[in-house]
Amino acid sequence: MGPVEAFTTAWKKSFTYGGKATRAEYWWFYLVNLIAILGVYVLTGIPAGNISVDIVSSLFIIYALASVFPNLSIGVRRLRDIGKKWTWIFISFVPFIGGIWFIILMCQPSGKYETGQASNM
Numbered sequence: 846m847g848p849v850e851a852f853t854t855a856w857k858k859s860f861t862y863g864g865k866a867t868r869a870e871y872w873w874f875y876l877v878n879l880i881a882i883l884g885v886y887v888l889t890g891i892p893a894g895n896i897s898v899d900i901v902s903s904l905f906i907i908y909a910l911a912s913v914f915p916n917l918s919i920g921v922r923r924l925r926d927i928g929k930k931w932t933w934i935f936i937s938f939v940p941f942i943g944g945i946w947f948i949i950l951m952c953q954p955s956g957k958y959e960t961g962q963a964s965n966m
Contacts, residue, residue, distance in 0.1 A: 846867065846869050846870050846873065847873065848873040848876065848877050849877070850873075851869070851870045851871075851873035851874045851877070852873065852874050852877040852878065854870065854874075855870070855874040855878075855915040855918070855919045856915050858915070858918055858919070858922070859914040859915045859918055860914065860918065861918060861922075862918055862921045862922065862931065863922075863925075864922055864925070865922055865923075865925050865926035865955070866919050866922035866923045866925075866926055867926060867955050868923070868926075868951070868952070868953075868954065868955055870919070870923075871919055871920075871923040871951055872951075874915070874919055878912055878915075878916070881908070881912075882905075882908065882909060882912070885901075885904060885905045885908050886905055888901050888904075888905075917934070920934050920951075921934060923951055924950065926955050926956065927950065927953040927954075927955065929950065933947075933950060934947075936950070
């Protein structure tokens with residue numbers, strides 16, 4: 846799956862928490878989404894013609910808030926793909942080590958376990 850296909854698939858499945866997302870699908874979406882957010886952020890600093898900075902800043906906030914849904918759903922589907930329950934998404938709230946642990950989970954190979962049979966790591 847390529848970057849554009851992963852990005853559009855994640856947005857289409859924004860409210861679909863069932864199924865699985867491969868490692869490539871997750872990371873391609875993450876990269877393209879990061880580039881999109883940085884692109885909109887850069888536009889907030891460039892006043893372009895008649896477009897006010899407030900409008901562009903509003904677009905940045907709207908996009909950042911809207912991207913929460915595909916980020917959450919692809920994270921849950923990625924966890925299902927590695928055999929973890931959806932509640933593992935909350936590991937990222939643990940101070941200091943939680944974010945690192947979540948990244949390690951997202952880097953695990955696909956299909957290692959069936960859902961519900963995973964080790965409790």
